[in-house]
Every structure is written in structure tokens, then in C-alpha cells.
Amino acid sequence: MRILVKKVLSYVGLSDLVSKCYLALQSFRERFQYLVLYPLVLNVPLLSNIYFMFSKSFSYEAKLFLSSRRDYLMKKHNRSENLFLLRRNIHRLEKGILMKSRKKVFALDYIQETVDLFCNLVQGGHENEQMNWAYDILKQYFEVTDSCPQIEIAQVRFFALNFEGRKVSVYQPFPMGNVGDEDLKSSFKQLVTKRKSVRYFSLGKIPPRELMDEAVEMAGMAPSSCNRQPFEFRIVDHSELAQKVLALAGGTTGFANSISAVVAVVGQMNVSPTVSDRHLMYIDGSLAAMNFMLALESMNISSCPLNWPEDKRKDTQVAKLLSLQKYERPIMLIAYGYAEEQSMLACSVRKPIDQLRQYN
Numbered sequence: 001m002r003i004l005v006k007k008v009l010s011y012v013g014l015s016d017l018v019s020k021c022y023l024a025l026q027s028f029r030e031r032f033q034y035l036v037l038y039p040l041v042l043n044v045p046l047l048s049n050i051y052f053m054f055s056k057s058f059s060y061e062a063k064l065f066l067s068s069r070r071d072y073l074m075k076k077h078n079r080s081e082n083l084f085l086l087r088r089n090i091h092r093l094e095k096g097i098l099m100k101s102r103k104k105v106f107a108l109d110y111i112q113e114t115v116d117l118f119c120n121l122v123q124g125g126h127e128n129e130q131m132n133w134a135y136d137i138l139k140q141y142f143e144v145t146d147s148c149p150q151i152e153i154a155q156v157r158f159f160a161l162n163f164e165g166r167k168v169s170v171y172q173p174f175p176m177g178n179v180g181d182e183d184l185k186s187s188f189k190q191l192v193t194k195r196k197s198v199r200y201f202s203l204g205k206i207p208p209r210e211l212m213d214e215a216v217e218m219a220g221m222a223p224s225s226c227n228r229q230p231f232e233f234r235i236v237d238h239s240e241l242a243q244k245v246l247a248l249a250g251g252t253t254g255f256a257n258s259i260s261a262v263v264a265v266v267g268q269m270n271v272s273p274t275v276s277d278r279h280l281m282y283i284d285g286s287l288a289a290m291n292f293m294l295a296l297e298s299m300n301i302s303s304c305p306l307n308w309p310e311d312k313r314k315d316t317q318v319a320k321l322l323s324l325q326k327y328e329r330p331i332m333l334i335a336y337g338y339a340e341e342q343s344m345l346a347c348s349v350r351k352p353i354d355q356l357r358q359y360n
């Protein structure tokens with residue numbers, strides 16, 4: 001439609017005039033916003049509520065939050081299939097155990113919930129490292145805490161499960177080792193300097209899945225709030241599907257066709273119990289995405305992060321393509337592959353140190 005209008009305007013010789021009017025209007029609108037509208041809205045709190053009541057973007061975010069919270073609460077109260085909550089609670093117990101001035105009794109408000117969750121997950125067939133970790137930390141918790149009715153009830157259910165024999169590894173808080181290492185520093189510097197956003201890839205030469213899995217495992221080593229890891233890497237290495245996903249990303253103009261594979265870093269808002277935590281999936285997902293890109297780089301696989309701005313229509317389309325849940329949305333896309341040998345890289349000069357940091 002846009003293209004058609006442009007063609008008609010150019011045909012009747014009005015495109016210059018219309019484009020000047022459009023720019024003037026835009027400039028007027030922006031000046032009005034920062035000189036009149038925003039100061040007014042900022043100074044009268046009620047006005048900002050009214051202003052955002054009609055914002056499509058915020059109502060979209062609100063809906064995303066409500067679906068996420070609904071899912072979170074449902075899983076919390078069913079005490080099943082909620083690995084996020086298990087990881088969070090075990091993480092809190094672990095912090096309690098390693099505390100220098102450890103309390104004799106702690107975690108009373110969530111120990112039963114944690115044990116129920118653990119037992120239900122095990123009975124539901126979950127057996128993996130997370131469960132081994134959860135078991136060991138719970139066992140240690142019962143060893144280091146004093147007896148009290150809440151702890152005793154939880155303890156009875158926990159030990160009735162008889163999980164001990166099923167696990168191999170042993171987990172417990174461990175002492176900090178030697179962290180200084182010049183070689184490590186120099187290798188890391190080399191790695192972060194070598195990584196650049198590559199936009200042209202050798203088509204048809206897709207990195208093997210074993211390497212991608214390794215990269216995802218390294219991505220998973222990134223820190224995340226309460227170890228909840230509210231994200232998933234959706235790897236699209238089928239080039240037809242990759243093209244459909246890439247067609248939705250705005251920032252690929254001119255090079256989308258030179259990409260055969262893409263990853264959607266998908267955030268999962270349903271792990272966040274409160275409104276104030278609703279941004280965690282973006283933060284945690286981005287930290288993991290950085291690990292992921294560096295991991296790829298360390299294996300000579302190039303990548304380019306691609307913006308996923310908020311756009312309800314595109315979110316709906318990508319959700320269909322990737323079968324996303326209501327509480328999931330892409331945080332960013334990452335194109336990946338083997339760099340085309342002749343491709344050029346942007347210098348992208350960085351801010352100098354005095355613009356990057358301030359002490360105190």
C-alpha cells in the first residue's frame with residue numbers, strides 16, 4: 001500500500017511536497033511533545049495514568065504479564081511442573097546454608113512448598129542434574145537446621161521419597177578457588193575482540209547441532225536472577241523457516257537472504273512472581289545471549305544479534321511460527337553460521353573508557 005501511494009505521488013509530481021509536509025508535521029509533533037505535553041503529564045500524576053490508559057503498547061505488555069502471572073500461580077499452587085520455582089527455592093536454601101552467620105531455622109515460609117515441588121517432579125518422572133542438586137541441598141538443609149514442626153513435616157515427606165539411590169553426583173556449596181589467571185584474561189580479551197556482528201554467511205553450510213548444543217550449554221552458565229533462567233534458545237536451522245522468522249525482523253534489510261539459520265532467544269515471563277520482576281526475562285535472556293555468541297565465536301561460528309522491537313502483530317506471527325506460549329516472547333534473534341569469506345565487517349568503534357565508567 002505504502003509503495004503504491006509513493007508511486008502515485010511521484011507520478012503526479014507531489015512526492016517532494018508531501019515528504020516536506022510530513023517532516024514538518026513530525027517535527028511539530030515532537031516539539032509539542034517535549035515542550036508542552038510531556039511536562040504537563042509529568043507534573044500531574046493522574047494525567048500519566050490517563051495518557052497510558054490508551055497506549056496499545058502498554059496494554060500489550062500488561063496482557064503478557066497477566067498471562068505469565070496466571071501460569072506462574074497455576075503452577076505454584078499445583079506444585080507440579082515448576083522447575084523455575086524449584087531452582088529459585090533451592091537457590092535460596094543454598095544461600096541460607098552458606099551464610100556466614102547461618103540461622104538455626106530458616107526458609108520456614110517455603111520449605112514445604114519446595115519439598116512438595118521436588119517430590120511431585122520426581123514422581124512425575126523428572127530425573128536430571130537439577131533434581132540431584134535439589135536433593136543434595138534439601139538434604140543438607142535438614143542436616144543443618146534445628147527441628148521445628150514445619151521442618152519436621154517437610155522432612156518426613158522428603159525422606160519418604162527415597163531418592164538417594166538414584167543419583168550419582170553430589171552437590172554442596174563449595175569454597176572459592178584461585179580466580180586470577182593471566183592466560184584466561186588474555187584469551188577472553190582475544191575472544192571478545194574477535195567477535196563481531198557478521199551479516200553474510202556461507203549459505204547451506206549450517207553449523208552442526210552438537211556444536212550448537214555446546215554453545216547453549218555455555219549460554220546456560222550465565223548468571224540469572226535466583227537461577228531461574230527464564231529463557232530458551234529456539235534454534236531454527238531449517239532455512240525456509242529461518243527465512244520466515246527473519247522476514248519479521250526489521251533490521252535485516254539487505255542481508256536477510258544471506259542467512260540460513262537463526263536463533264530466537266525467547267523470554268519466559270511466567271517465572272516472575274511480581275510486576276516488579278517482569279523485566280527479568282530480558283535481563284537474564286540477554287546475559288545468556290552474550291555467553292551464547294561468545295561460545296559460538298570460540299568455535300569459529302559467527303553471529304549477529306538482531307533486534308526484536310515490541311510489535312504485537314510480529315509477536316503473534318513469530319509465536320505461530322515457533323509455537324510460543326502466551327507468556328513467551330522473543331528477546332532478540334541471533335543469526336548464526338560460518339562467515340562468508342569475502343564479507344565485510346563494520347568497525348563499530350566503541351566509547352572510550354572515560355565515557356563508559358564513573359567511579360563513585
Ligand SMILES: Cc1cc2nc3c(=O)[nH]c(=O)nc-3n(C[C@H](O)[C@H](O)[C@H](O)COP(=O)(O)O)c2cc1C
Nearest residue numbers: 195196197250251252304305306307308332346348
Ligand atoms: C539487541 C541488539 C539488537 C541488534 N539488532 C541488529 C539488527 O537488527 N540489525 C543489525 O544489522 N545489527 C543489529 N545488532 C548488531 C549491532 O549493530 C552491533 O552489535 C553493534 O553495531 C556493534 O558491532 P559489533 O557487534 O560488530 O561489534 C544488534 C545488536 C544488539 C545487541
